[in-house]
Amino acid sequence: MNELLERLYQTESRPVLATLIRLLGDFDLAEEALHEAFAAALKQWPQSGVPDNPRAWLVSAGRFKAIDQIRRRAKFDAHLNELATQLTIEAEQAGDEEPPDIEDDQLRLIFTCCHPSLGTEAQLALTLREVCGLTTEEIARAFLTKPSTLAQRIVRAKNKIRDAGIPYEVPEARELPERLHAVLQVVYLLFNESYSASSGDTLIRTDLSREAIRLGRLLCQLLTANEARGLLALMMLHDARRAARTDDAGDLIRLEDQDRSLWHHEQIREGVALVQDALASGPAGPYCLQAAIAAVHAEAPSVAETDWGEIVGLYDLLFERMPNAVVALNRAAAIAMRDGPEAGLSQIESLLAQGNLANYHLAHAARADLYRRLGRVEDARQAYRTALALTEQGPEQRFLERQLEALTE
Amino acid sequence: MKYLALVYQSEKAMNAMGQQAWDALNQECMACGADLTGSGHMLMGQALQSVETATTVRVRDGKVTTTDGPFAETKEQLAGFYLLDARDLNEAIQLASKIPPARLGCVEIRPVRELVEEGNALYGSEEEDTSQPAK
Numbered sequence: 001m002n003e004l005l006e007r008l009y010q011t012e013s014r015p016v017l018a019t020l021i022r023l024l025g026d027f028d029l030a031e032e033a034l035h036e037a038f039a040a041a042l043k044q045w046p047q048s049g050v051p052d053n054p055r056a057w058l059v060s061a062g063r064f065k066a067i068d069q070i071r072r073r074a075k076f077d078a079h080l081n082e083l084a085t086q087l088t089i090e091a092e093q094a095g096d097e098e099p100p101d102i103e104d105d106q107l108r109l110i111f112t113c114c115h116p117s118l119g120t121e122a123q124l125a126l127t128l129r130e131v132c133g134l135t136t137e138e139i140a141r142a143f144l145t146k147p148s149t150l151a152q153r154i155v156r157a158k159n160k161i162r163d164a165g166i167p168y169e170v171p172e173a174r175e176l177p178e179r180l181h182a183v184l185q186v187v188y189l190l191f192n193e194s195y196s197a198s199s200g201d202t203l204i205r206t207d208l209s210r211e212a213i214r215l216g217r218l219l220c221q222l223l224t225a226n227e228a229r230g231l232l233a234l235m236m237l238h239d240a241r242r243a244a245r246t247d248d249a250g251d252l253i254r255l256e257d258q259d260r261s262l263w264h265h266e267q268i269r270e271g272v273a274l275v276q277d278a279l280a281s282g283p284a285g286p287y288c289l290q291a292a293i294a295a296v297h298a299e300a301p302s303v304a305e306t307d308w309g310e311i312v313g314l315y316d317l318l319f320e321r322m323p324n325a326v327v328a329l330n331r332a333a334a335i336a337m338r339d340g341p342e343a344g345l346s347q348i349e350s351l352l353a354q355g356n357l358a359n360y361h362l363a364h365a366a367r368a369d370l371y372r373r374l375g376r377v378e379d380a381r382q383a384y385r386t387a388l389a390l391t392e393q394g395p396e397q398r399f400l401e402r403q404l405e406a407l408t409e
Numbered sequence: 410m411k412y413l414a415l416v417y418q419s420e421k422a423m424n425a426m427g428q429q430a431w432d433a434l435n436q437e438c439m440a441c442g443a444d445l446t447g448s449g450h451m452l453m454g455q456a457l458q459s460v461e462t463a464t465t466v467r468v469r470d471g472k473v474t475t476t477d478g479p480f481a482e483t484k485e486q487l488a489g490f491y492l493l494d495a496r497d498l499n500e501a502i503q504l505a506s507k508i509p510p511a512r513l514g515c516v517e518i519r520p521v522r523e524l525v526e527e528g529n530a531l532y533g534s535e536e537e538d539t540s541q542p543a544k
Contacts, residue, residue: 028503039449076437135497151498
């Protein structure tokens, strides 16, 4: 029974929590109710057997336990009497209603945790704790933060939700695209946090990317949105290359030097199918286009055999939707692969001349690489040095130092 | 995870309470303890007598010495403790926020450190902290 409940906690605790928050109108109360519902199950199920619909049982048990709890506290705080009465009436009426729409509740929870009026750090922390079920200590470890700092962030975010009256709802159709964009951004940030080469516990970072992909899957189950599918595909395709991205010492390996047999090809097939599906069913947004670019890379047997024309075309479309300098830089690198280093270099130089990328180390690293390919060793050395001075990430620095050393050999 | 919730409250303010208010607070604490025990969150806990009753023990060169107190000049004194079992720090905060003196004084939450035979984590963070944990 303990094992069964442990398993049920894994799969049911988040959906049940999402519904209890709606029914009780309070995060903390719902969390207590969730705990009590599982405690009641542990006590009752060995005798009564497992109910036909454990989820509905847990929701109902949690709801009534919360009402008991409020009544007990009302002895000391008369204001709570009214709340208890109101919740009881609602709970009794609910007996005849349709079963609660659990999927909508999960979406409500996601949209509330990613509400734009919460700061990014709060959005990430809340989503990981409430939607994914990670503990405060686990999240703190993943973000290299003190648990007490992270705990305060969560307490403040919940206070803000309560005080600012952030609604617990799925936004209306009119608002949906913008709000969904905020949700996808949180998921993508989470994934990038795990994927970036910054320091931290590798194992826990892999967990973070698993959570991001799990969230991406959940979103795709809960709503039909091309960009949600695009994001899931993008994360899966990047994640599929993880094993080949770094060597045993944790140093970065360039795409052209990666051992492609280490890529997770089954995951690549799934990601490619997803992005094809998304592209076929409507206009492609930025996540779909980035996923499509990742798919072209993932399906190519080598850098030389990559369809660079296709990649440049996709970057053109992406630049139309996201006209920023980083997209332009990536496009320039693809042009260098399609038309030769000379063509790419002139693009990058004009981008740098515009000033936006002057402090972006990857722009100087890309320029250095093209100089190197053109045999302009002194220019390459200068550009690598500039890039080195602009990055603080250990693996990136070591990578650039290796490139610089290789030049002098 | 286990967390120790240390309850601090002004003894002066407690002494100044009338009998009725004092009894009411104690009833509230009993109800809180019963709630936390009932939900499986409280492993143990106890209220403490006044710091006036405190004795401090030290052993130096094998010799036991005792002193009265400490009577540090702080506004709030240790009044009781709860050993809590919570899923994480945020749940522990939530539980601690229900301890009635949290409204009057404060509750300090400390994660329990499990002792192991070898490889114990250094006290504090990267640097070894040799100072007394101050309150």
